[in-house]
């Protein structure tokens with residue numbers, strides 16, 4: 554087994570996967586989830602991963618997050634940074650206030666109280682939730698809860714964000730607003746983002762580059778740069794054209810596997 558390792562200072566990629574294979578289980582039960590995936594993500598790049606259900610997108614994110622180990626190949630994250638991870642479910646502590654949820658990673662890092670307070674206030678401003686600091690998660694909408702989750706992830710001060718369908722459970726209008734907010738935060742903080750989505754339009758709206766994985770075992774079968782200038786609109790003809798191209802390739806791939 555090759556464990557996750559750190560990138561030497563000379564390497565310029567924020568995230569580098571080289572020949573990554575992931576097998577779950579053994580013998581008859583073995584499932585080949587990823588097969589020889591190589592992907593370099595530049596610092597500040599926004600990469601969207603799309604692919605059919607079960608093609609290994611979450612597996613790939615988990616490997617980059619260090620939550621699991623590769624079967625062969627290497628996964629490297631620049632400067633040994635611990636990436637921040639965000640899921641479809643915000644996974645907030647329901648008994649804590651919004652501010653206390655965002656404060657949690659700062660507490661775990663041992664920051665002094667005054668510094669924590671200032672950071673929480675700043676982070677809640679970043680996600681436009683300053684007025685909701687004392688509310689509890691159940692008092693918020695789904696979109697607001699995801700913004701709390703984003704603020705909590707940003708509290709880690711990581712340069713790399715891994716997002717696994719973070720807006721998948723939200724209505725289209727809320728998603729639109731969060732696309733704008735995420736894009737602003739990404740560009741202001743020069744974050745590197747690896748974003749998994751089933752929604753090809755969302756990928757075209759957000760990405761610098763869209764990477765398409767084959768049906769299981771996941772291999773990279775197509776990659777395209779999205780050259781549409783920002784700010785973008787998800788319903789613009791340019792975004793629709795890119796989404797149509799990726800959808801066609803995805804349909805061909807899914808059809809090939811009879812899924």
Ligand SMILES: Nc1ncnc2c1ncn2[C@@H]1O[C@H](COP(=O)(O)OP(=O)(O)OP(=O)(O)O)[C@@H](O)[C@H]1O
Pocket residue numbers: 577578584585586604605606607608609610611612613769
């Ligand atoms: N812990 C595990 N043990 C065994 N098989 C697993 C495990 N985790 C994932 N798999 C299998 O590996 C394959 C890839 O799963 P993964 O969740 O990465 O796909 P995905 O592309 O994220 O799927 P979806 O789009 O449906 O969320 C699937 O066939 C899945 O059943």
